[in-house]
Amino acid sequence: MASQEKITVYNLADLKNTSDDALTNYLTSLKFTQSHRLTDVRLALGYSAFLLSAACFLWDYKLGFESTKYLTAAAVAVYTILNSALTFWIFYVEKGTVYEGTSPSKSTKIKVSTKTNKNEPVYHVTVEVEDLKSKGGKKRDVLTISRPFADWFDAAGRFVAQPFQTALATGVPAIGEVDVKRVAAVTKKEEVGGAAAGYTPELLEALANAGAVGGEGDASGIDAKKGGKRRKA
Amino acid sequence: MLSSLGSPRQAAAQLMNFGLILSTAFMMWKGLSVITDSPSPIVVVLSGSMEPAFQRGDLLLLWNRNVIEETSVGEIVVYNVQGKDIPIVHRIIRKFGTGPEAKLLTKGDNNPADDTELYAAGQDYLNRKDIIGSVVGYIPFVGYVTIMLSEHPWMKTAMLGIMGLVVVLQRE
Numbered sequence: 001m002a003s004q005e006k007i008t009v010y011n012l013a014d015l016k017n018t019s020d021d022a023l024t025n026y027l028t029s030l031k032f033t034q035s036h037r038l039t040d041v042r043l044a045l046g047y048s049a050f051l052l053s054a055a056c057f058l059w060d061y062k063l064g065f066e067s068t069k070y071l072t073a074a075a076v077a078v079y080t081i082l083n084s085a086l087t088f089w090i091f092y093v094e095k096g097t098v099y100e101g102t103s104p105s106k107s108t109k110i111k112v113s114t115k116t117n118k119n120e121p122v123y124h125v126t127v128e129v130e131d132l133k134s135k136g137g138k139k140r141d142v143l144t145i146s147r148p149f150a151d152w153f154d155a156a157g158r159f160v161a162q163p164f165q166t167a168l169a170t171g172v173p174a175i176g177e178v179d180v181k182r183v184a185a186v187t188k189k190e191e192v193g194g195a196a197a198g199y200t201p202e203l204l205e206a207l208a209n210a211g212a213v214g215g216e217g218d219a220s221g222i223d224a225k226k227g228g229k230r231r232k233a
Numbered sequence: 234m235l236s237s238l239g240s241p242r243q244a245a246a247q248l249m250n251f252g253l254i255l256s257t258a259f260m261m262w263k264g265l266s267v268i269t270d271s272p273s274p275i276v277v278v279l280s281g282s283m284e285p286a287f288q289r290g291d292l293l294l295l296w297n298r299n300v301i302e303e304t305s306v307g308e309i310v311v312y313n314v315q316g317k318d319i320p321i322v323h324r325i326i327r328k329f330g331t332g333p334e335a336k337l338l339t340k341g342d343n344n345p346a347d348d349t350e351l352y353a354a355g356q357d358y359l360n361r362k363d364i365i366g367s368v369v370g371y372i373p374f375v376g377y378v379t380i381m382l383s384e385h386p387w388m389k390t391a392m393l394g395i396m397g398l399v400v401v402l403q404r405e
Contacts, residue, residue, distance in 0.1 A: 054256070056260070086253075
């Protein structure tokens with residue numbers, strides 16, 4: 001898969017696309033249920049616009065301009081509307097969303113959007129978390145993670161899944177809850193570095209769970225390279 | 234490279250992007266047609282019959298609505314001869330009558346004789362409906378691209394193919 005394939009590390013679009021695909025794959029592997037609502041609406045808008053223009057082309061080709069003038073005018077108007085709706089949908093509704101889905105326990109709904117800024121190899125991830133279980137109005141949380149791509153691409157341009165997944169699992173409690181192992185790997189690092197940023201109750205809970213699993217993770221040597229570094233520190 | 238065509242939805246989205254580029258170009262053309270009321274609002278001069286006004290390769294912008302006044306003598310118009318597919322750019326030199334039934338005679342500025350010989354057999358004059366627009370503006374030389382493309386049809390195919398490949402294989 002992606003880890004076998006090398007990309008050009010100077011190509012920001014490649015970095016982003018590979019990471020976006022990996023993000024979807026990761027969440028799918030965690031048994032998140034993906035919702036394709038946004039993509040489907042976009043495809044529906046786009047294809048209906050395209051079919052309309054194809055039909056317009058056909059009647060223009062068969063019947064000529066003069067006899068189909070008003071129909072063509074209507075088609076142009078409808079096409080403009082559909083295309084504007086599509087543009088609106090992409091810029092104001094999708095806003096760079098690459099994943100939308102519910103957690104395996106059906107307790108949270110997450111919406112992940114990513115973006116990069118020109119000439120800056122940093123992956124900006126925004127996660128909207130919606131708590132489906134909470135009573136009395138929906139609880140919505142917005143989390144942001146910004147990490148350099150160098151964290152999960154090696155110099156040759158190969159994607160390395162582990163640090164990528166760790167960044168997500170640690171940064172987003174809703175993911176961390178499901179993939180405790182990945183959070184565990186970071187807990188130790190943060191203890192060493194003494195960096196404790198923005199703990200939420202969910203994260204603390206996840207961290208508590210992580211303690212038990214952490215030893216196991218180290219022993220099984222999931223990440224021998226990282227483990228070695230940690231011991232040195 | 235083919236892995237960029239990941240899931241069916243991603244592939245469909247990329248195909249759609251390519252389709253939308255073509256259809257948007259087509260619909261913009263049709264929109265211009267509707268606004269100018271001309272089946273072909275932009276034409277390229279193919280011959281030197283209107284020199285020195287227009288040369289081969291000039292791009293002409295047409296307008297086919299008589300909002301203020303009728304199409305009259307002295308105007309340069311583009312017309313289609315019945316049964317022939319090539320539009321001709323010439324000047325109106327005579328006009329008899331008014332309204333849609335007016336009889337019009339055209340001539341190229343650079344031609345020694347008027348256009349009666351160019352018209353279809355048995356046709357001695359043009360009607361307003363034969364005209365697809367009056368010239369309201371022009372851009373020199375730009376049209377040479379389309380002359381090249383129509384004289385060497387393989388260029389068209391190649392250009393379309395390259396465009397398609399680029400759009401499909403490159404995201405963003």
